[in-house]
Amino acid sequence: MVVKSAGPDAGRAKPIGEPVNPDAFRDACSRMATSVSVATVLGQGGEPQGLTISSFTPVSLEPPLVLISIGNETPLLDYFLQSEWFAVSVLEETQRGIAASFAEKPEGRFDGVSWNQGVYGPPLIDGSVAAFECRRTGEYRAGDHTVVFGEVVRVRVAEGKPLLYGARGYRRLAL
Numbered sequence: 001m002v003v004k005s006a007g008p009d010a011g012r013a014k015p016i017g018e019p020v021n022p023d024a025f026r027d028a029c030s031r032m033a034t035s036v037s038v039a040t041v042l043g044q045g046g047e048p049q050g051l052t053i054s055s056f057t058p059v060s061l062e063p064p065l066v067l068i069s070i071g072n073e074t075p076l077l078d079y080f081l082q083s084e085w086f087a088v089s090v091l092e093e094t095q096r097g098i099a100a101s102f103a104e105k106p107e108g109r110f111d112g113v114s115w116n117q118g119v120y121g122p123p124l125i126d127g128s129v130a131a132f133e134c135r136r137t138g139e140y141r142a143g144d145h146t147v148v149f150g151e152v153v154r155v156r157v158a159e160g161k162p163l164l165y166g167a168r169g170y171r172r173l174a175l
Contacts, residue, residue, distance in 0.1 A: 036099045036163040036170070039068050040115075040123040041079045041086045048110050048123040049079045052103035054165055055145075056088055064152040066132060069145045080148050081139060087122035090130040092160040093172050098125060099163060119154055131156040 040050035055069030068088060070077045080086055091099055102109050114126040124131045134150025141147075164171040 034165055035090050036095075036165050037068075037088050037090045038098065038102045038125050038128075039070070039080070039086060039088050040125070041076075041083045042121050042123070043079055044082070048115070049076050050102055050109055050123060051076050052099050053088070056090075059149065065137070065149060066134060066152055067147050067149050069147050071145050072141070073144070077146060080136070081146070083122075084136055085118075085120045085122050086134050086136060086148070086150060087118050087120075087124055088132045088134070089125035089128035091125065091163040092127055092129045092158075093163045094160075095125070095127060095163055096170050099165075099170070124156065127158075127160075129158050129160045129162050 034054045035056070037053050037056045038050050039053045039056070040048060043049050051070070051074065053068050053070065055067075057067050059065040059067050066088065068080075068086075070080060098113055101111075101113065110123070115123045116126060118124045118131070118133045120133045120135070122133060124133070132150075132152050133154040134152050136148060137151050138149045139146050140149075161173045164173060
């Protein structure tokens with residue numbers, strides 16, 4: 001499946017009322033708690049690359065499809081668009097340091113992080129509560145992000161609680 005975006009106004013109805021203030025939109029979105037994941041890929045030379053993502057969503061059970069969303073200005077986006085394989089590791093609640101490293105460091109994101117190479121190549125973060133190995137099936141440029149679709153070919157599930165992010169901070173799941 002290859003999905004390409006149409007023009008920026010394709011299929012868009014004219015807005016009703018005033019335009020949405022970007023700060024208000026960002027604030028409203030911060031009220032949605034999401035799991036914190038690290039998306040990873042191998043570069044052309046086999047070097048591991050990865051970044052913290054909050055936009056990771058299951059799309060379909062048959063076939064098993066997921067999507068991740070990466071900012072168009074993110075230097076690592078090209079790695080994901082050029083590779084056939086990527087992975088997503090859903091972080092465990094004690095892995096805040098990993099989330100921060102992969103979100104903030106421009107280089108050396110894997111320094112001090114325990115990981116192993118998945119069957120299909122991309123790095124999997126050790127200790128994560130779930131890991132998905134995916135074959136990239138398409139992408140769609142939408143606004144200031146690109147949505148990357150992948151068919152899940154292998155999963156790993158472990159005990160633990162997922163790390164959450166909401167209201168502009170890391171959260172723990174109370175059960």
